[in-house]
Amino acid sequence: MAEVKYARVLLKLSGEALAGEQGFGIAPKVIDKLTDEVRQVHEMGISLGLVIGGGNIVRGTLASQQGMDRVSADYMGMLATVINALAIQDMLERKGVETRVQTAIRMEQLAEPYIRRRALRHLEKGRVVIFAGGTGNPYFSTDSAAVLRGIEMNADVIIKATKVEGIYTADPVKDPDAEFIPEISMLDVLTRGLGVMDAAAISLCKENNLPIIVLGLDSPGNIARAIRGETIGSLVHP
Numbered sequence: 001m002a003e004v005k006y007a008r009v010l011l012k013l014s015g016e017a018l019a020g021e022q023g024f025g026i027a028p029k030v031i032d033k034l035t036d037e038v039r040q041v042h043e044m045g046i047s048l049g050l051v052i053g054g055g056n057i058v059r060g061t062l063a064s065q066q067g068m069d070r071v072s073a074d075y076m077g078m079l080a081t082v083i084n085a086l087a088i089q090d091m092l093e094r095k096g097v098e099t100r101v102q103t104a105i106r107m108e109q110l111a112e113p114y115i116r117r118r119a120l121r122h123l124e125k126g127r128v129v130i131f132a133g134g135t136g137n138p139y140f141s142t143d144s145a146a147v148l149r150g151i152e153m154n155a156d157v158i159i160k161a162t163k164v165e166g167i168y169t170a171d172p173v174k175d176p177d178a179e180f181i182p183e184i185s186m187l188d189v190l191t192r193g194l195g196v197m198d199a200a201a202i203s204l205c206k207e208n209n210l211p212i213i214v215l216g217l218d219s220p221g222n223i224a225r226a227i228r229g230e231t232i233g234s235l236v237h238p
Helices: 015-022 028-043 060-065 068-093 116-124 142-153 186-192 199-207 222-228
Strands: 008-013 049-053 099-103 129-134 157-162 184-185 212-215 234-237
Touching: 008 028, 008 234, 015 068, 015 116, 015 184, 015 234, 028 222, 049 116, 049 142, 049 199, 068 099, 068 129, 099 116, 116 129, 116 199, 129 142, 129 234, 142 157, 142 199, 142 212, 157 222, 184 186, 184 222, 186 199, 186 234
Parallel strands: 008 049, 008 157, 049 129, 099 129, 157 212, 184 234
Antiparallel strands: 212 234
């Protein structure tokens, strides 16, 4: 294995990122680029788990705000993450990366049910494990699912890859005066209400001393550089 700071990583990808410029659905060019990044990390000998959101297909919270039953909307969002996971798996395996999808909602024709010991065994064998279906429960985001799986897999860090290069005091797309924050504590994230992850996910990380790195997907190699210990994006420390 190359010299790295983090040997086991849980990578959280937003579903919206998979849509690319089209804004909805799955853009094959985006998945191709994204899986190149994952393959690069895998070839470094990193033990890697993935959690992917479903916002490119349906967002449970948004659907519920528009009048849909919240529980039904959240289950729809969980199913959207399974679609994304299968798309990522297909592209990764075309590139020679052995992959397993595990779902929190049972659907054996498509993927394995989530079983912690089996997931750990896959990681030990050098497979990339994609965790789909969120936590399997409504009212929990895929951020919470990512942190939960990261803790269960004994990950050294959570890396959240987004459209922006890290954490800002406000949304940099909407506010040109937003300031970049290179490093911040989890307590400060919670007290300042910064939209890094939802409060439940941040609290879980804080309780389990699990750091978070937030970085941008636009620059190729960012994920690998962060894993090596380079200063990329924003670090959220316990």
